[in-house]
Amino acid sequence: MNKSQSKLSQYLREFWKYRDLLRLLVTKNIKLKYRRSFLGYVWSILNPLLIMIVMTIVFSTMFSRNIENFPVYLFCGQLLFNFMSNTTHQAIFSVSGNAALLKKTYLPKYIFTLANVTSGLVDLVFSLGALVIVLIATRARVTWYVLLFPFVLAQLYVFCIGLGLFLAQANVFFKDTQFIYNAVTTAWMYLTPIFYPLEALPEKLIWCIKHFNPMYFYIGQFRDLVYYGRMPGHLIILAGCGAALAMLLLGVWSFLRTKDRFILYI
Amino acid sequence: MADKNVMIDVDHVTIRFNLSSQKVDNLKEYLVKLMKHELMFQEFLAVQDVSFQVRRGEAWGLIGVNGSGKSTLLKAISGIMKPYKGTVTVSGSVAPLIELGAGFDPECTARENIYLNGCVLGHSEKFMQEHFDEIVAFAEIEQFLDSPLKNFSSGMKARLGFSVATMVKPDILIVDEILSVGDYKFKQKCMKRMNELLSGGTTLLFVSHNIEEVRQLCDHALWIDKGIDRMQGEVNAVCDAYMEEMNQS
Numbered sequence: 001m002n003k004s005q006s007k008l009s010q011y012l013r014e015f016w017k018y019r020d021l022l023r024l025l026v027t028k029n030i031k032l033k034y035r036r037s038f039l040g041y042v043w044s045i046l047n048p049l050l051i052m053i054v055m056t057i058v059f060s061t062m063f064s065r066n067i068e069n070f071p072v073y074l075f076c077g078q079l080l081f082n083f084m085s086n087t088t089h090q091a092i093f094s095v096s097g098n099a100a101l102l103k104k105t106y107l108p109k110y111i112f113t114l115a116n117v118t119s120g121l122v123d124l125v126f127s128l129g130a131l132v133i134v135l136i137a138t139r140a141r142v143t144w145y146v147l148l149f150p151f152v153l154a155q156l157y158v159f160c161i162g163l164g165l166f167l168a169q170a171n172v173f174f175k176d177t178q179f180i181y182n183a184v185t186t187a188w189m190y191l192t193p194i195f196y197p198l199e200a201l202p203e204k205l206i207w208c209i210k211h212f213n214p215m216y217f218y219i220g221q222f223r224d225l226v227y228y229g230r231m232p233g234h235l236i237i238l239a240g241c242g243a244a245l246a247m248l249l250l251g252v253w254s255f256l257r258t259k260d261r262f263i264l265y266i
Numbered sequence: 267m268a269d270k271n272v273m274i275d276v277d278h279v280t281i282r283f284n285l286s287s288q289k290v291d292n293l294k295e296y297l298v299k300l301m302k303h304e305l306m307f308q309e310f311l312a313v314q315d316v317s318f319q320v321r322r323g324e325a326w327g328l329i330g331v332n333g334s335g336k337s338t339l340l341k342a343i344s345g346i347m348k349p350y351k352g353t354v355t356v357s358g359s360v361a362p363l364i365e366l367g368a369g370f371d372p373e374c375t376a377r378e379n380i381y382l383n384g385c386v387l388g389h390s391e392k393f394m395q396e397h398f399d400e401i402v403a404f405a406e407i408e409q410f411l412d413s414p415l416k417n418f419s420s421g422m423k424a425r426l427g428f429s430v431a432t433m434v435k436p437d438i439l440i441v442d443e444i445l446s447v448g449d450y451k452f453k454q455k456c457m458k459r460m461n462e463l464l465s466g467g468t469t470l471l472f473v474s475h476n477i478e479e480v481r482q483l484c485d486h487a488l489w490i491d492k493g494i495d496r497m498q499g500e501v502n503a504v505c506d507a508y509m510e511e512m513n514q515s
Contacts, residue, residue: 024382032374105362106345106362176293263346
């Protein structure tokens with residue numbers, strides 16, 4: 001017990017030592033994303049807004065009868081799912097893509113994964129500006145429950161870090177991970193009620209999604225707060241936190257188990 | 267440790283490399299090999315059973331032909347690789363200059379890269395702020411501070427990398443054949459800087475194929491040949507033996 005405790009404190013000290021690096025990497029990622037583009041950071045708001053408008057035009061004809069205020073419904077799902085999908089797709093390369101650096105200096109290897117997911121989170125917070133615009137434009141009824149949104153984002157953030165760490169270490173040993181994961185996220189997107197109402201699916205599928213799709217836990221809670229203006233149920237909160245913790249444990253465990261062998265493969 | 271002045275203690279270190287001539291990097295191949303029990307790593311021992319101790323303020327030159335395991339040994343000392351057998355104990359901060367500017371991002375400006383590189387070496391942002399002017403002055407890049415690094419020449423990048431790594435007075439400086447890029451004047455400047463650090467108590471590990479530089483800068487030397495410790499001790503004795511063998515073959 002004592003040995004693992006001292007190891008944990010060693011990890012924490014190392015993390016503290018490199019905290020400035022993490023911050024610089026996050027700012028670098030965000031700055032570089034829009035450098036030299038004319039509108040710059042405005043794209044963080046404009047981009048999801050434009051996609052939302054396109055999707056609203058396409059899908060509102062199909063589902064609008066069941067869903068009132070479709071733009072807000074769609075936007076809640078789309079923002080969260082895109083965050084998960086973008087950050088984990090970048091995180092896959094966070095170890096293998098930084099091979100040149102990891103081969104030449106000693107760094108905590110998880111730092112790039114962490115930086116990727118964190119800069120994605122900052123981008124998501126910018127994009128919430130677009131959500132505010134949509135809420136105002138559609139004259140949606142907003143309640144105080146909206147202010148609880150950081151709680152949902154925190155769960156999703158932890159979940160993505162766990163998934164990102166797992167994918168990053170897997171991709172060092174099997175380059176196929178990136179391609180398999182492409183297919184996985186596509187299926188995952190269609191199995192998440194982003195642009196359709198959950199009730200439109202067959203009953204068995206609804207049961208599966210409600211129990212096994214972590215993205216449903218987060219989008220569901222987020223919609224409760226923003227779209228329905230009510231407190232999410234206990235079960236979905238519990239499921240969201242549980243899935244986040246389980247994914248974090250899986251990610252950290254697999255990463256720690258393999259990190260010393262990265263150097264032989266990258 | 268018994269001797270407090272030992273900065274680097276390399277104790278019977280063997281480092282394994284995975285040559286993996288049949289590199290397994292996809293799942294299907296992996297499963298097939300696993301079934302056939304062919305899942306083997308072609309092992310290559312880059313460094314075999316090397317031991318040496320470096321005391322505070324000493325300067326060690328590592329010499330040997332290409333591919334003899336010098337860089338691998340340095341990687342184990344800077345913590346990038348774990349030794350397969352044996353232990354490496356290092357006390358104090360290490361600044362590895364294994365490749366200049368390894369932490370540079372070509373899209374970022376020189377100013378951003380100075381901070382980034384400093385933090386890669388484990389310094390805080392505040393610390394870098396304090397030394398920023400010094401670094402810029404040494405690298406002589408005042409004019410180009412806000413240009414992206416991709417527009418820099420390799421010599422300029424090397425100057426910047428060297429300035430960042432040595433400006434922070436590390437306890438241990440590891441230099442791996444990096445001075446070959448700079449021009450003559452900058453090389454002299456680097457040698458002077460390293461001598462300053464040495465007299466200030468920094469411990470130096472130096473890899474170079476220029477034996478004259480090694481003799482000039484170091485007081486001890488280690489000669490590695492195909493991963494095996496051939497000779498270690500006083501710099502001139504080791505260098506003489508090395509040169510003699512090189513001239514024979």
